Structures are given as C-alpha cells and as structure tokens.
Amino acid sequence: MDNAPVTPAALEELEAANPDYEVNLVSLNQWQLAWRRFKRHRLAVFGSILFLTICAIAFIGPLIAPFDFYNVPEPVKYCTGSTTLRASNGCPPSLNHFLGTTGGLQRDLLVLVINGARLSLAIGVGASVFAAVIGTIVGGVAGYFGGWIDNILMRVVDVMLSLPLLFVILVVAKFLGGGNWFVVMVVFAVFGWQTIARLVRSLFLSLRSEVFVDAARAVGVSDRRIIFRHILPNAVSPIIVATTLAVASVIVSEAFVSFLGFGVDVTQPTWGNILSNSLTFIPLGNWWWPLFPGLSIVFTVLGINFMGDGLRDALDPRSRD
C-alpha cells in the first residue's frame, strides 16, 4: 500500500491516463484518519479554536499592549459617566477600559489579563510536556523491563501519589521557587509525572506481549529499537490525550498557587496573581476585577478539555463509550 500523499495534480494525471476510473481510492494513513474523525467532533473543533485563539492573544497581545510593573497610570478621580468620587475603587468596564480598571493603582484590566495569559499558558504547557517526558521514560522503563526495576519505580510512584501533591507543590514552590516562573514550571513537572508514568507502564506491559514485538525480538531487533520503533508509536495516542488534559489541570493549580502568593512573583502578571490582588477589593463591590481573569481560566480550561476529548475520540476510537 502506498502511503505517500496524493496531490491533486497527480490525481488528474491518473484520471487522464485511466479514463475508465470511476472511483478514486485514496489511502489515508493513521493520522489522516484521526484528523478526519477529529474534524467531525464539533465540540473539539470549537475547543481547539478557543484554545488557539487564547494562545494567539497571549503571544501577540503583549506586543501591542505591553505591561510594565513600574509604569503606573495617571490617577483618575472620577470614573467615566460617574459623579461619585472614585476613592480607592476601580472603575467598572467602559469604552475606555473594556474590562474596567483595578482598584488602588488603576491599572487597565484588559492589559493585565492579556499579559497574564503568557505565563499561565507557558507554565501549563511547559510543565505538562516536561511531565509527559519524565512519565514516558519512567513508565516505559518500568513497563518494558519489569522485574525489580518496575517494582522500585512503581513504589516511588505510589509514594508520590500518596502525598497530597498540592501541599507539596506549595511548600516546594515557596521554598525553592522564589517567584521565578521557570522554577514553578519545573516544580509542577517534577510532581506531576506520576499518572502518566502509570499510564505508559500499563501500555508498555500490554504492548510488550503483542505478536509483532515477539516477531521483532525473534529476528534479533535490539531493545532500544523495539522500544522506539515498535512500542512507543503505538502508545503515543493515549500519552498525547493525557498530556493535553494535564495542561488544563496545571493551569488551574498554578493559578491557585500564585493566588496564594507562593507561585510566580507579584511583579509579573499571571491570572492567579491578578485574582490574588483583587481579593481586598471584592468587599468594595469591584466584581469585574476577579470576573475577567477567572473567565479567562475557565475558557482556556474548557477549550483544552473539549480538545482533549476530541483527541481521545479521534486517536483512540476504541475508548469511546
């Protein structure tokens, strides 16, 4: 079977050469089939567009509306269309400030939310990918070699899963992080690979006993080649799905850790930091301040979850209920 993509020009040539051809059979490879299934999943397409839009905003937004911690806007006494003195309150959403301004320093909320997206997404995606790499290595080694290696590695996973991870992340991020976003990301990865390791291990265990692996071993293929050419490609789909869904949970946890003041430094806007600052102004009725950064988190997470579900259906059709 020829798996090379069929270009339109080649097809025309084929038709010209064989005028009797009525049905053009185009063979699709595994990924093309998955893409076709994914496109049919409307919620997943919607979720991906939502997530990619937010990523684009996070990438381009700060170039247009940059945030500078030391640049504090000129104070305003009255909000647009209001005659009551502003006091230390922020202003509700208006045409000048689409999402309103914060209380106290009166920063524009839109600028904050756009700039916050960058670190929140970077930590979410970075930590999940890094965790997936660690998890795949550990799970793969444990599942492929088995025996005492498997036993030791899985006990380590047991121990780490028994610890209340959020507690541990809080402590480690506080004591080692010092507000550096990269360290926070690494901390999330180091304490987040265990579930993927378990998943990969079980995949390797079942794939290891497949006939094609036996065949490969019988003709003398090396362990390394069996792992990378025969087993890993078959285990990739569930890993991709799990990693995608992990991004959502890391974004939420990171927001919470930053919200408590144990995560990213307060001079850098993340969604968690913005929410954290809003806390003292909520009793003054500044509803827009916590609303918009929170909605950004919800939309991002919702988008990722839809996308992950679509990916699961597309890549692993057997798992559909």
Next chain:
Amino acid sequence: MLKYVIRRVIQAIPVLFGISLVTYGILAIAPGGPTARFAQNPRITQAQIDAFKHRWGLDDPLYLQYAKWLGIWGDAGVLNALPGGSVDIAGLHIDLPGGDNGILHGDFGYSVTDGRTVTDVIGERVLPTFILAGTAYVIWIFIAIITGVYAAVRRYSLFDSALTIFNYVGFSFPTFWLGIMLITLFAAPPLKWFPVGGMWTTRTIPIFATGEYWTFVGAHPLTALWDLGAHLVLPVLTLVVVNIAYDSRFVRSSMLDALNQDFVKTARAKGVPERTVIFKHALRNALLPVVTNIGLEIPFLFAGAIVTETIFSWPGMGREFIQATGHFDYPVLMGILLITSIIVVFANLVADIMYAVVDPRVQYD
C-alpha cells in the same frame, strides 16, 4: 481473603516509609529553617545560634536527625522504636525498653510559631475541616448518584445533555475562583446575604470548640446552629458544585454499563417491571465501582478542602497548612503532610479490600 489483606498491609509499609523520607527530605533541602528567624536579630551571636542548634539536635548529621524524628534512634538508643514507658501486668511493674519520642510514638514535636505540640495544633483543626468537608461530601455524593442514575436511565434526554454540559463546565471551574465569585455575588454589597468567611460570628459567639462555646451552644442552640449554617452555605456550595461534576459522570457511566449487561436484558425480556429492573438489577451492580470511588475520596474529609478553606478563612487543616507554610513552621508542615499521606494510603487500602469484599469476581492474588 485474609492472606490478601495481610499482603496489602505489608505492601503499604515501604510506601509509608518512603512518604516519611520524602516529607523529611523536602523540608531538609528547603532554605530557612528553625534558625532563619535569628538572622534579622543583630543582638544574637553565632555562639547563641550554635547553642540553640545543639540544644535541638540540629547540628547532628541529617540521617541522625531523620532517625530521631522518626523515633528509631533516641533516648533508648537503637531500641527506641519499641514501646516505651512502663506497664503493670497482674501487679507486676515492668519497664519497657523503648523510648517515647519520635513519629513512631505519635510524637510530632512542637510548633515553631507558638510552642504547642503539633498534635494539639492539628487536633483542633480536625473538627472544623470535618464539619465543612463532611457536609459537602454527603450532599455531593447524594446529588451525584441521583443525577448520574437519572441521566443514564434517560440517556440522550434533555436532562442528560444538560448534566453533561454542567459537568464539563464544572470540570473547568477553578475551585478558588468559584469561591471568590460566590463571595463577590452573595457576600459583598449589595446583596450581603452570607458572611464573607470564617466559621462563627466573632462578635457574638465565643471561639469554636472552647468550653465557653459549648456553654453558649447549650444556652442558645438555635442561634449557634443558625450562625454555623450561614457560614457553611458558600463554602459547601463551592465544594459541591466542583465535585459533583466528576462523581455524577462516574455514576452515569457505571450505570450505563450496568444497563447494557445481559442480565438486565434478560430481566426485561422476562417482563420484569422497569422500576425493578433499574433499582434491583442495574443500580445495585452500578454502585459497586461507585462505592470504591467514594471510599477513595474519604481522605478529602481530613485534608482536601485546602482551597476552599483558604478562600473562606475556614479554620481547618488546609488553612493551617497554608499558614504554617507562610511561617516556615516545619514541624507542623511535616505533621500535616505525613498524617494526610497516611490517611490516603489507608483509604486506598480500605477501598481495595472493600472492592474485593463486595465484588466476588475480583481475584485476591
């Protein structure tokens, strides 16, 4: 069966040991520590700091500190792990060889912030956490089972789709943001229906769980209960909304599985009334995995509400943990980490054993 239980218990021991090692390791490599607070004080000399370190055994090598903390080394030397003190058996007074310090003897040390024992500090937080998490737990399990079963029975109905959407949104809601928004909506002006946080109205009611509090409860039971209830509404609502999502989905899929089983089809074919089919044949089997899952969520009753407790200033374990982190209070941190981990291991064990008991198909070995 007994063999299975014993084997599982033995398997848990290295995990518990690993947990103690990781817990100790994390805080050993962390900067700061008990002497960090002296750095700001110019009148304290290095000699005094050294004396302090020596007094608390902080100048020992790390493995010795760990051994002492765990209780396998101490006043009684290598025998320290054995039970200490003395017992009277049949008039005979016997001095036991072991010691009485260290985790193995239930001694978690003293809080750095206020000098009380860690067990005291944690102990007074258990009841508030239990009240909050327990109330939420009962409500959300109840709602999750009812909605999950109903959605499965009426599959593809309007209710089923509505629940699916609600669950998706519930998954995506960060707990802490939901709490903040509930405060913004219902506790901040203009509505001000519920208190912003805390567990009791400090102006009118004495401190929770003190002698005066119970006297007050005895004198005005309704006022006290009403006040507690008002403080409970928002945090419980937060926990319930976020947690229903996962559990009702779980119940739904488990019920769908059960409804597709052959014995359900047989029952229907024999003309058993639909009610009986659902409640007697399907539901009973669908609840098997649900029971295990509910068991696995029990540690949450002691530890899990960290987010909600912080947002609503609820004086429970989670908030104590956050405060202890802020104060670099290592003994309290280690105590909470260790106790919650032990509860998690224990709950996993109980869930596994329960599953083996309720489902005869599970093989013990």
